[in-house]
Amino acid sequence: MSSKTRDKILTVASKLFGRYGFNKTSMDEIAKIARKAKGSLYYHFHSKEVLFTEVVKREMSHLKVELTKICQDENLDAREKLKQYIVVRMNTIENAVNYNETVRADFFEHFDFIDELRNDIDNWEKEQLRAIVVQGNEEGTFKELKDIDVGLETFIMLIKGMELSYFLKDSRTQNYPSFERVADILIYGVTR
Amino acid sequence: MSSKTRDKILTVASKLFGRYGFNKTSMDEIAKIARKAKGSLYYHFHSKEVLFTEVVKREMSHLKVELTKICQDENLDAREKLKQYIVVRMNTIENAVNYNETVRADFFEHFDFIDELRNDIDNWEKEQLRAIVVQGNEEGTFKELKDIDVGLETFIMLIKGMELSYFLKDSRTQNYPSFERVADILIYGVTR
Amino acid sequence: MSSKTRDKILTVASKLFGRYGFNKTSMDEIAKIARKAKGSLYYHFHSKEVLFTEVVKREMSHLKVELTKICQDENLDAREKLKQYIVVRMNTIENAVNYNETVRADFFEHFDFIDELRNDIDNWEKEQLRAIVVQGNEEGTFKELKDIDVGLETFIMLIKGMELSYFLKDSRTQNYPSFERVADILIYGVTR
Amino acid sequence: MSSKTRDKILTVASKLFGRYGFNKTSMDEIAKIARKAKGSLYYHFHSKEVLFTEVVKREMSHLKVELTKICQDENLDAREKLKQYIVVRMNTIENAVNYNETVRADFFEHFDFIDELRNDIDNWEKEQLRAIVVQGNEEGTFKELKDIDVGLETFIMLIKGMELSYFLKDSRTQNYPSFERVADILIYGVTR
DNA sequence: AATGAATGAGGGTTCATTCAT
DNA sequence: GATGAATGAACCCTCATTCAT
Numbered sequence: 039m040s041s042k043t044r045d046k047i048l049t050v051a052s053k054l055f056g057r058y059g060f061n062k063t064s065m066d067e068i069a070k071i072a073r074k075a076k077g078s079l080y081y082h083f084h085s086k087e088v089l090f091t092e093v094v095k096r097e098m099s100h101l102k103v104e105l106t107k108i109c110q111d112e113n114l115d116a117r118e119k120l121k122q123y124i125v126v127r128m129n130t131i132e133n134a135v136n137y138n139e140t141v142r143a144d145f146f147e148h149f150d151f152i153d154e155l156r157n158d159i160d161n162w163e164k165e166q167l168r169a170i171v172v173q174g175n176e177e178g179t180f181k182e183l184k185d186i187d188v189g190l191e192t193f194i195m196l197i198k199g200m201e202l203s204y205f206l207k208d209s210r211t212q213n214y215p216s217f218e219r220v221a222d223i224l225i226y227g228v229t230r
Numbered sequence: 231m232s233s234k235t236r237d238k239i240l241t242v243a244s245k246l247f248g249r250y251g252f253n254k255t256s257m258d259e260i261a262k263i264a265r266k267a268k269g270s271l272y273y274h275f276h277s278k279e280v281l282f283t284e285v286v287k288r289e290m291s292h293l294k295v296e297l298t299k300i301c302q303d304e305n306l307d308a309r310e311k312l313k314q315y316i317v318v319r320m321n322t323i324e325n326a327v328n329y330n331e332t333v334r335a336d337f338f339e340h341f342d343f344i345d346e347l348r349n350d351i352d353n354w355e356k357e358q359l360r361a362i363v364v365q366g367n368e369e370g371t372f373k374e375l376k377d378i379d380v381g382l383e384t385f386i387m388l389i390k391g392m393e394l395s396y397f398l399k400d401s402r403t404q405n406y407p408s409f410e411r412v413a414d415i416l417i418y419g420v421t422r
Numbered sequence: 423m424s425s426k427t428r429d430k431i432l433t434v435a436s437k438l439f440g441r442y443g444f445n446k447t448s449m450d451e452i453a454k455i456a457r458k459a460k461g462s463l464y465y466h467f468h469s470k471e472v473l474f475t476e477v478v479k480r481e482m483s484h485l486k487v488e489l490t491k492i493c494q495d496e497n498l499d500a501r502e503k504l505k506q507y508i509v510v511r512m513n514t515i516e517n518a519v520n521y522n523e524t525v526r527a528d529f530f531e532h533f534d535f536i537d538e539l540r541n542d543i544d545n546w547e548k549e550q551l552r553a554i555v556v557q558g559n560e561e562g563t564f565k566e567l568k569d570i571d572v573g574l575e576t577f578i579m580l581i582k583g584m585e586l587s588y589f590l591k592d593s594r595t596q597n598y599p600s601f602e603r604v605a606d607i608l609i610y611g612v613t614r
Numbered sequence: 615m616s617s618k619t620r621d622k623i624l625t626v627a628s629k630l631f632g633r634y635g636f637n638k639t640s641m642d643e644i645a646k647i648a649r650k651a652k653g654s655l656y657y658h659f660h661s662k663e664v665l666f667t668e669v670v671k672r673e674m675s676h677l678k679v680e681l682t683k684i685c686q687d688e689n690l691d692a693r694e695k696l697k698q699y700i701v702v703r704m705n706t707i708e709n710a711v712n713y714n715e716t717v718r719a720d721f722f723e724h725f726d727f728i729d730e731l732r733n734d735i736d737n738w739e740k741e742q743l744r745a746i747v748v749q750g751n752e753e754g755t756f757k758e759l760k761d762i763d764v765g766l767e768t769f770i771m772l773i774k775g776m777e778l779s780y781f782l783k784d785s786r787t788q789n790y791p792s793f794e795r796v797a798d799i800l801i802y803g804v805t806r
Numbered sequence: 807a808a809t810g811a812a813t814g815a816g817g818g819t820t821c822a823t824t825c826a827t
Numbered sequence: 828g829a830t831g832a833a834t835g836a837a838c839c840c841t842c843a844t845t846c847a848t
């Protein structure tokens with residue numbers, strides 16, 4: 039199923055997509071750096087889009103593993119879970135840049151080919167967070183949410199926004215806030 | 231300084247950049263729709279990048295006007311100011327499409343030419359928010375921040391993240407949270 | 423409207439299409455031989471298909487001129503007209519190879535882009551021939567045709583077939599029949 | 615000599631070549647539909663060209679059988695033989711799609727590898743028709759031909775032209791002439 | 807006898823930019 | 828100020844063929 043060549047391509051593609059984005063990474067470039075013929079890329083991946091999708095899938099599975107650990111940890115209360123969830127999510131994503139690329143593709147371009155993939159990811163994440171919120175409600179530590187889904191959407195939106203902001207930092211910001219600090223604002227707000 | 235031709239180009243470019251993004255908008259396209267020769271674009275704007283920058287600058291000035299009104303409103307306390315700031319910011323940005331394009335370009339592509347532009351915007355925004363935070367501290371309604379800048383960065387990061395998340399909504403989410411709700415989480419957090 | 427570059431491209435393209443057919447003539451090749459940049463081809467002709475169409479149109483107009491002369495010659499009776507029509511048609515087409523290319527494109531490929539062009543040509547030719555047949559009927563030299571259109575179609579089909587056969591000759595046949603001889607068969611048949 | 619795999623390849627190739635032509639049929643496609651590895655095609659057939667040649671040979675043998683029946687029918691005079699020959703030839707060729715592909719390849723492309731194949735077919739056909747013409751001369755029903763070969767070439771050219779014209783019909787012509795009508799023109803001409 | 811991985815030249819097309827007028 | 832012709836590098840993708848297994 040997976041060959042050395044295929045893996046090599048995937049690895050190189052991952053690096054380049056993560057660095058330059060979808061548009062600015064060319065198949066030529068991937069081929070040259072991977073020391074493979076361009077045709078080989080197309081033997082293993084039907085198109086540039088498919089290759090990109092595969093790259094993202096790979097990285098997402100890693101993220102899921104990490105987050106699942108936290109969600110299933112029975113020693114944590116909802117507040118701690120949420121905080122760790124946020125922190126780990128960001129730290130992992132730090133090493134999985136390509137995931138973010140999907141964000142853009144989905145939004146700014148008309149790349150329908152990403153949609154299915156995003157749906158998977160988003161739904162999975164919503165499940166995890168819902169469980170935490172439910173736990174928080176039972177424990178009485180979270181605000182009561184009349185419609186739990188609306189609350190979730192809002193929260194998820196903020197969390198996803200963080201991704202972008204985080205990667206935006208390096209061009210201009212020196213001392214970037216730690217993820218803990220961010221988590222704190224989300225959990226307790228800015229007011230006393 | 232500003233001619234009819236120049237304005238026409240700017241207007242058309244704005245529409246197209248907003249709709250298709252930087253990469254997917256070609257100078258050919260702009261020229262054709264503006265009914266100008268391609269050479270004319272280059273007479274007025276040294277490069278595609280310069281044209282894009284000019285387009286965004288135009289839009290940003292509108293956003294600045296709107297936000298300044300709020301920041302200078304002496305009838306509002308910091309909490310209300312912050313809330314209105316967030317809400318108005320989002321509502322305005324909703325119609326400032328090219329600004330968002332910047333966000334993307336800055337993040338995903340290696341467009342160094344965007345940097346200068348973003349710096350302007352970000353610094354301006356930081357100033358405004360700092361004033362609000364200071365006011366909040368004086369009023370005693372905000373948490374004490376040891377290092378006010380770090381707090382600001384964190385907060386700004388979250389606010390900027392909202393932009394993207396907001397525009398991401400339509401493909402999959404039906405009932406999207408109002409900006410008020412988002413502002414509430416940022417101001418008060420999710421816990422009691 | 424027509425520039426030197428455009429003409430050069432058209433001329434080279436005509437030669438190559440005529441020699442190697444549509445598929446086997448590449449835009450690279452045309453550009454190289456015309457000593458123009460590939461991009462220039464696309465500046466003047468939106469696509470390979472458009473270029474090809476233009477080439478064919480050019481040659482067809484030449485053919486039309488030649489044939490019109492005969493059809494309007496009042497000194498010829500229908501039989502002579504028909505004979506000359508056939509002979510001139512073939513001689514002209516000999517120097518307008520690309521026309522034939524359309525025949526193939528129309529048939530073997532799904533090149534819808536040729537259809538409109540062919541329709542023009544075919545209808546025009548049908549008009550001319552109908553006039554000759556009518557004249558022949560009035561003169562009493564042609565067989566009576568109950569349905570003149572059916573007769574026309576049959577005849578046109580045979581004439582068009584000649585084109586192909588003619589160009590087929592060179593690979594294997596040495597002494598090829600003159601067009602006069604062909605015309606004779608069509609007019610008088612093979613039997614006494 | 616012939617294996618199941620070989621046959622399968624041949625059958626699939628025949629369908630695809632007939633449908634899409636030589637150029638537009640890829641070895642990949644053939645391999646996939648035949649459920650064989652691409653390497654297998656090359657084990658059995660040295661090249662794409664060889665495979666194509668083999669496909670056509672197969673079909674031609676069918677055509678030959680049909681036409682031979684007529685030529686050897688001793689109850690027919692030359693005129694009737696000629697007419698039936700034409701009609702049957704066309705009816706059979708209607709289902710011998712790949713043969714027609716040859717016609718095109720020979721004409722429009724520079725496929726020298728087709729030459730040998732075409733020579734076989736053409737020579738065979740010439741033999742058959744020569745016999746008919748000789749018979750016609752002996753019976754006194756055909757015009758005297760000084761050089762019988764030239765007459766033959768002319769006639770064959772017309773017959774071959776029919777092939778193409780026939781298949782050309784569908785795009786624009788509704789009521790297409792029957793083969794009988796065509797044969798009549800060839801045998802008796804258009805004049806009284 | 808059969809496979810599937812790998813190749814690389816070539817295909818058509820796009821596009822930001824330059825430049826003579 | 829304004830034009831449009833011309834450029835050439837880059838892009839994504841196809842495909843006949845080779846070869847080790």
